Amino acid sequence: MHHRIITGVMMACAALAAHAQQDTTPPLNAQLQKQEIAHGDPARWSRPDRTQQERERTLRKEIGAALAEARQACKQVPATERGACLKDAQHTYQADMAKVPQLLAGQ
Template sequence: MKMHIKPLSLAFFIAANAFALHVNAAEENVQYRDPPRWSVPDRTPQARFATMKKENTNAYAQAMNDCRAMRGREAADCKREARANFDRDMRRAREMTMGAHR
């Protein structure tokens, strides 16, 4: 069975979908806002380090989770790279925060 699509129908279909995507993208869900604590700046080097540590730990956990989908040598390489990135990021966090008040 051959399906014949008329150019006008195709154009209408594309335009309707583009409009629907634009409308959905413009909507904002105001029910969920960021907690007020997220907008409080880290005022001390220790607080900045704690925030960086939390972000680095979460990034490492996500990377390790992604590695679990792999098998064999690929998984081992992925885990090694994730650990190396975490160690590098923690070194940078220490340098950025602890070096600020020396």
Template structure:
């Protein structure tokens, strides 16, 4: 089974970031959830910091998925995951602007 990583970080970031924040603010916190999970990032710097964390988490998930690949395709999968990470980090500001239009 070969996975094509076209941009899992981008897909994850956009899926998470483009959800209306009004839903998160009106959603009732679940037991044990930190209050900060329900507070919108108020500055561009905070949004960028969160986005970078999400991109890094997407890389970790992609690497985990690559480890399940057959050994013949594993190195290609890991290289694609790393390339996607670098590309998403390089475009982080553009992704932030797309997710948080002013």
């Protein structure tokens, strides 16, 4: 059940990231991403994480990527709001990282 929730949350995050990407991804990165997509998914993406350590590494990597995307999005807000945006992004990152053991225990 928790796996389905996590999968759903990750899919929602991916959809939001794709929407936000339109405004926050540098043009060169967007072009490289399109080229990668044209080649199809790497084989490693279809292999599930088998060990607890692999699942933890993937989860931490995804949380870090979400922080990077949030920071990039913060660059798009007015300068007067940027500090609060970055602070909120960092707080979310710390909260998500603190939940890693709970999320892994629920799998």
